[in-house]
Amino acid sequence: MTGLERGARMDDLLQEFIAETRETLEAIAGEIVAWEAEPADSARLDAIFRFVHTVKGSCGFLDLPRLARLSHAAEDVLAAVRDGKRTPDTALVNAVLGIVDRIAAIVEAIDAGASLDDADEDLLIAALAPDAQPRAQIQAAPQNRAASRSVRLNVDLLDHMMSGMSEMVLARNELARRLRDSDVDPQVEAALERLSLTVADMRDTVTRTRMQKVDALFSALPRMVRDTSAELAKSIDLVIEGADVELDREMIELMRDPLGHIIRNAIDHGIETPTERRAAGKPLTGRLIVSARQSGNQILIEIADDGKGIDVARIVAKAAEKRLYGVAELAAMSEAAKLDLIFAPGLSSRDTVTAISGRGVGMDVVRANIEQIGGRIVLTNDPGRGLRIVIHVPLTLSILSTIIVGVGAQRFALPRQAIEEIVMVRGNQVRIETIGDAATVTVRGKRMPLVSLGELLDLNGDSPPTLVIVSTREGDYALGVDTVLDTEELVVKPASPAVMATGVYAGKTLPDNGLPMLLLDAAGIAAVAGLRFTPVIAAAAVVEEVVPGVPALLFDDLDGQRRAIALAVIDRVEPVPTEAIRWSGGALRLSIGETIIPLHAVAELGARTEVAVLRLTDGESEMAYAIAEAIEIVALPTDMAPARGTGPIAGVVMIAGEQIELVDPHALFAGQPVTLGSLPVCLLQVDGSGWMETFLKPALEASGYRCVTALAAGETAAVALAMEDSPVRETLAPVVTLRRTPTAERDDDPSIYRYDRPALIAALAARRAM
Amino acid sequence: MSELFLVAHVAGRGVAIAASQVESVVDIGEIVAVPRAEAFVRGLAALRSRVVTVIDTGTALGLAPTPDDVRRAVITIFEGHHYAILVDSVEDVAPSERLPLSSGMALHRGWASAGIGIVERDGEPLLILDLAAIISATALAA
16 A cells, blocks of 8 residues: 555545544534533433544544544543533533534634644643633634535445446336347337436446445454554554455445454464564564455455464363253254354354453454345355464455356356456367366366366356356366356346355346346365365565564663563563452462462552553463553563573663563563572573573573574583473483473482472582582 | 234144234246255245246155145245245135144144144134244145
């Protein structure tokens, strides 16, 4: 997207905002007058509250800080009135109305491109204060209103126009048909021809009034993805495809919420944190692909991520736990039915509620919303590799450019956009072969499956003389037909369920000859014919950026110091109310929903009501680290000066010429002070989870070991460390084994609990001495 | 309470169809087959500017298929789609009282799911046919 396009879209949005605000102002004018006359009448309040609230919301997006400030101030006061905290008196009403007037004046000024003095806006806002002195009404600036070039229309009216239009097309078709059957005056034919042209032109225009590029739906996504992923400390590469596919305006509005929900879900539940992704051997940056395309009389919106997919076993366990179904019932379900449980009311796939998604309004609501508009939603789950959600929405009424093909005595329409080319079998460019029992055709060196439409539909078993090369999302194939007759623009309507159940039709239509015709569904035919295409995964277009060193988050700590912490241990960054933080049981703890996690804070929280916390995780347990402010993500240099003394600081690194303290996550999780030693080599037998490098290495380095994951030539390790469940590799050094549980299963188990820091350090020292 | 019923003949039997389910009674024109559809879907036909799905009532009820020359059909709308239900003949429309199916009456095949009550006409009982059940005949034909 170029800056120019973005500018143009912003202009569109701004125009829409101006039109909407102007219209609402006209609509609430009566309410304002009534409220002015009767300040105590709270019923008037709602309309005005809604108005300022809407203005506030739009301003944030459109970057109109003046309007945002005014509307925010008014909203606060009105909220206080609604909550009964303030009583509306004449002064308050006047102050609010002063702001409403000013909003109107600014909106007009924006539209006219004029500037408006903002000198007295502080006064307007000050007048809202409870102790404000009554003051003279501010005269609204003379309104220099620009002549409007747009009219807002009710969608119902457009609907009506559209259905009238398609009836008109059909009436013209019938007229043409009747005239064709009889000898007519050439002048009548010429008149009909003119009528046809006008009708066709009108039809295009009317159709366009209701259509909007799906870009209107997608344009808000990059921002949303950026904000959401930043909150969750995830890195996501969003790819948008097919933004110029057009969709019914109303459908776009109705799709907004479900799409937003699905995308937030994908980021929150689907795509893993960088730590998890590294452990799974995936690129650190997650991929989210949102695309739109037309297929027959449907628009398909696809949201695909390369995250961990849906854990079906867990969904089933949840459904059993919540007693949505009996255990036997669940056991008898097919995989697809189990996956479908994700849509069951009251089942959220994650255990903890987060700020992003999973508030209980889950996928059930999303599906209900989509089905309400006549769509459906299809999941393709690839556990560990990602989830693909395809939303099918009808083009309520679409006029489709089609090619008419004949098979036996029957004709069918094929959407033109699905057709790559039409080839004759008798040409020497085309070879038909049978591989096993599968018919294939090679056209100019490209081999693809062949489906005989006559055979599939049981109409004509002869080998077809003409091939239509059809392109579907999954792959291309050749559809064999007897003849290709014509191209025609058709009004396609949904066919009845009994017809759609065949899976090979996309709709029905009534062409000029007055005989109903079926529209073929190219992808459906491929599926019914049993074609299996190997999914072509779009190769990642972006090359992983090579970050020198480990990425870390730079932040300002509560004590004012600037510190850094390895990004991999951060699950997310989120603000929490300070009242959720308590000194209890000898430690600071943060309550999140039903759970309590330990919290580390280097200084008093002071008078804050809200504090940002880093939610840290080692993949199993969680803790929080309260900070003042997150700054940015930096790459840690390889050199670190080990810290002296104790505390959860691993050492000091140089970042952008500044000395930055590096927080030691191992110390945080172990809750133990750090001690110092000399510099023997400790060989880490890493298991790929990243735990050792992330958690153990800083801790051991702080304890005076130099940690390596592989020995350089001629280097000898003083001691080696391995996890209990990973095989101990051949090494000359004595090995200390770490276990995941605090207590050993056997008494003679020499392994050390991995967070038992003193024992670990002692064991290392002891083995080294041996 | 009395309501209006259309009295028609289907598969050689007299039946009553609630007038509320009937949009019109027409003679349909040429029928275009729908390959691969269930046998009870005879095809599609044009009705003015509209395309209707033609239902072979005999097959839908699990009886002998309705003969090919039958063109008279009752047009009904179900879930937003128009259907033409083929009938042998249509007699008239008369007000009548809806009675429950007599207990112990053994209806078979499609009649069992499509029959939802009885009306008395000139002392003769007629089965009330639910057109919606015929349209969603996938289940009953089995």
